Amino acid sequence: MKNRAILFLTAIAAFFIISFTITGNKDTLPVADKNNGGLFLPGHFRAVVVVDSLAGRARHLAVNDNGDVYVKLRFPDSIGGNVALRDTNHDGKADIIQKFANYEDKGSYGTAMRIHKGYLYFSSEINVYRVKLNPNSLVPDGKLELIVHDSHGEHEHDAKPLAFDNKGHIYVAFGAPSNACQEQNRVPGSMGIEGCPLLKENGGIWRFDEDKPNQLQADGMRYATGLRSIVAMDWNTAENCLYVVAHGRDDLRLQFPKLFTPWESAVSPAEEFLKIKEGTDAGWPYYYYDPIKKKKLLNPEYGGDGKKVGDGAKYAQPIMAFPAHWAPNDLLFYTGNQFPARYKNGAFIAFHGSTNRSPYPQAGFFICFVPFKGGKPAGPWEIFADGFAGHTTIVSVSDAIYRPMGVSQGPDGSLYVSETEKGKVWRIFYQGDKTKFTTAQLAKMELRKKLPSFKTPDVMRNNLMSGMLTGGAKLYATYCTNCHQKNCKGDGNLFPPLAGSEWVTGGKYMEKETAIRVLLNGLEGPVKVKNVPYNSVMPKHNFLTDDQIAQVLTYIRNNFGNNSSLVTALEVKKVRASLKVK
Incomplete structure (x- = not known):
């Protein structure tokens, strides 16, 4: 009986030691x-x-x-x-x-x-x-x-x-x-x-x-x-x-x-x-x-x-x-x-x-x-x-x-x-x-x-782009930064980067056509950019003129570490016609 009690107490002690560990x-x-x-x-x-x-x-x-x-x-x-x-x-x-x-x-x-x-x-x-x-x-x-x-x-x-x-x-x-x-x-x-x-x-x-x-x-x-x-x-x-x-x-x-x-x-x-x-x-x-x-x-x-x-x-x-x-x-x-x-x-x-x-x-x-x-x-x-x-x-x-x-x-x-x-x-x-x-x-x-990350921003004082942007940069700030961010790196979750993206860079016409098509037609995921999956919606921007699309794509393709050829309004017009987009 005594041995059983000792064994029982030993088992209990072992249990608590293991539990504590x-x-x-x-x-x-x-x-x-x-x-x-x-x-x-x-x-x-x-x-x-x-x-x-x-x-x-x-x-x-x-x-x-x-x-x-x-x-x-x-x-x-x-x-x-x-x-x-x-x-x-x-x-x-x-x-x-x-x-x-x-x-x-x-x-x-x-x-x-x-x-x-x-x-x-x-x-x-x-x-x-x-x-x-x-x-x-x-x-x-x-x-x-x-x-x-x-x-x-x-x-x-x-x-x-x-x-x-x-x-x-x-x-x-x-x-x-x-x-x-x-x-x-x-x-x-x-x-x-x-x-x-x-x-x-x-x-x-x-x-x-x-x-x-x-x-x-x-x-x-x-x-x-x-x-x-x-x-x-x-x-x-x-x-x-x-x-x-x-x-x-x-x-x-x-x-x-x-x-x-x-x-x-x-x-x-x-x-x-x-x-x-x-x-x-x-x-x-x-x-x-x-x-x-x-x-x-x-x-x-x-x-x-x-x-x-x-x-x-x-x-x-x-x-x-x-x-x-x-x-x-x-x-x-x-x-x-x-x-x-x-x-x-x-x-x-x-x-x-x-x-x-x-x-x-x-x-x-x-x-x-x-x-x-x-x-x-x-x-x-x-x-x-x-x-x-x-x-x-x-x-x-x-x-x-x-x-x-x-x-x-x-x-x-x-x-x-x-x-x-x-x-x-x-x-x-x-x-x-x-x-x-x-x-x-x-x-x-x-x-x-x-701090800026909490307070309600002042309309003029806290506008980070006030008086700074013209042309393609202004178009990018107006239509693209909310998703792709000011630095063109995306948000890392829903919206992909355009910096270094295979969807926007490259000098051949077919490579430029991909970017033009996305702007005109929009794009809905899932897609992969730089081998990372994204699943969101890129809205159509066919309301922009041919010249505006050329400007913003040229700006993106020549900034943020990108170094690609310009996009012309004529190239945009050609793609728009092929898509029958007004």
Whole structure:
């Protein structure tokens, strides 16, 4: 009997030793990096870099109960579309990095990574998968299950974020492949289709059975509508309700230059923080929220002019409106106890940063915090973590060193952050006396709101191109910079670079003809540029004259490191005639 007791106690001791080896001591914080990994944080918050860079970069992430980190890769390869990270010596830094999950439709825009009831759920652009986690293995070794399939194929705004209500349901967003349900997507002046047919299967959130495999969209229930593009979505357990931070529409100036100034297009429409209940209609494609006027206005595709209110008040209104084009790409309601009490049940939002505020500075690129009480914000939004971009003024989005993407809560209550440009991951934790935290610790972060990447730009003073451009350069700034950026390097995600692009360079007539055709006819992805996949829409620019197209192509082909022959108006005229384009 005595020997059995000894064996039993030995087994228990061994179990705890193994458990400690895998999980580490959750009450012991790592030593923070000297400069917090380049981040600006309030008060006694500190950070450590979990991994400096990942091959394939990163999108969203999830942290398991034992501290293992799972990251959705931005550019998957034949080895896998996800990566698993483990810290075995408890210094806060991953020392085991393993790729896994070699599914076929990996794509660069698939996004979600969530752990729910022992399963790792993640998505591509067209599929939602899950795999059972094994507590004895870093890399999941279970069968990969297809939970939801989108039969429409890849298209813009198709990120597939996920949320769970703890009643057996999974919520999946289906983005709309359009700016505002126009007759011709992104063609300047094209009007919106009445009774938008896209809303039947796009532009909303569908609810499915979280355990049922091989579901199609028809197997789910449309839970909410009028939401063009959602990447940030989470279930608030304190309120037992779904919340999203939705991307606003783009290109007010480019689509309707007679109605909107460059400044109006840069500061509107808002990114909307919305409480979503069954049946919610947020108003897309008919309405957008103006953060300056603080009301929903009629979209120009449906007769709006930047002033008409129409029936905007009938649609769901945001509980908070953020500045335009900041790109909210993840949402997390914090339930941990590692942070001071004021952060409990509040919302962390990862803003990926803008691409289309030109000719004004790009903005965002930070982790935001919104205090919550009673299901709604209890105060203004706060800068929680900043410094990702590496510069105070971002002219082109590719100037940003890092762009925040995902946020996840660790088992001890630490906050993990992923970014897309290098595949860097940070762990943020509080290292002071939580009972002595005061809002005075937020003062320095509040001052950062005066920086160009946060403040509302002045119409004249902050116009980066005022008085500088003529000819092809002016045309490029007017029609191209919002997508391809001022430095012609694209945004690294949806819009490809023109600098060094095989689509625009080359001296032979046939090579020039390719670029002319794209401008006249537009182009819809997926395509590859410099061997990198992109999937977006290049609108037709056939409204430009032959001379204007020649000027802008000549400018692009002889700047940004390009060195190619000029394009003539006669060459454009010849291609236009062959395409029968007016």
